[in-house]
Structure formats: C-alpha cells, structure tokens
Amino acid sequence: MHVYDTVTAALADLDTRGYQLDFNLTPDALECKEIELRLMPEEFEIDEVYRFEGMTDPADSAVVYAISSNVGNLKGVLVDAYGVYAENVSPDLLDKLKIHH
Template structure:
C-alpha cells in the first residue's frame, strides 16, 4: 500500500473504505473480530497492509493508530487503536499482527 499523509482519522478511514477496507476490526480478549462479517481471527490470520498515526489537536499525547488489515479469507477492514486511558482494545493481540 502506498504511503499517504492524512490530516484526520476520518479522512484516512474514508480513503481506505473507497479502497475496499469496509469492515471494522476490534481486538477483544482472545481474538480480533470483524464486526460486519461476524468472524473471529487470530493475529496470524491477519496482515497489516498499512498504518497511519494521528495525534490529538489539543493534546499531543492523545494519539491513535489506524491499521488497514486484510484477512487470509479475503475480508478487508480497519482497526483503530487509541492510546488514551479509555481504550478497550487488546494491545497484546494488536502487537502480534504481521
């Protein structure tokens, strides 16, 4: 995937959606779920095609990362990881992504 710079998270998500990354992934306790496809995956079943980092406008420590992900069975989507104290993603599963 080519490298692009986006001003906002929503701009990046919209661009990736146009490129076919239409599902939303969430990293739960024991798996990463594709919400629309209603499927569960382990990190080895997923590939990170690209990622983008964003910092908050008012607080530079309010960071997030957007991952463009494809699965071994053809699902493409995004996973948003917030580095704020109120995130609900399983960071250890995300770290295992290729």
C-alpha cells in the same frame, strides 16, 4: 504510503480502497461483528498504519490499522487509541500490533 490530516480522511480513503469492514479488539483476536468473524493473529496482516496525534489533548491520539486477511479475502480497519490495548489483549495479538506501531 498515504498521508492524512484526520482519522476520518484516512478511513474514507481506505474505504475506497476496499478496507470496508470495521474490526474491534478482543482479548485474543480481531472481531468483525457485522459478519460475525474472529481473526486470530496468524490469520491477518497489517498492510498500513497511520498515527494521529491529538493537537490539544493527548487522549485524542489514535492509530488506524489497514488489515487484510486471506480468511475470506477480507479487508478492513481497526481504530485504536495509543496504548489502550496493551494490558487487555493476548501476548500474540499484542506482538502483532506492536510490530507496526
């Protein structure tokens, strides 16, 4: 497992390791707009998780997920603030994220 000081450093290194797509949360899936793809919880794995605490503001806390999928052999990242997704996503997607949170 790698150690990073900032979200930017984590994203830069993950990019060099092939995690090049940007995923966003939708209510029931991960979405990658650049390739018009939606991944349901059973279609992806969370390979690595990095947590960042806001030094002066807890609202600056974030989680970086390194995600891979056998659907198209894809790799990408999801950046999310702590707890923001909790009430906005399906139980299946929430369970998948919480396992690694």
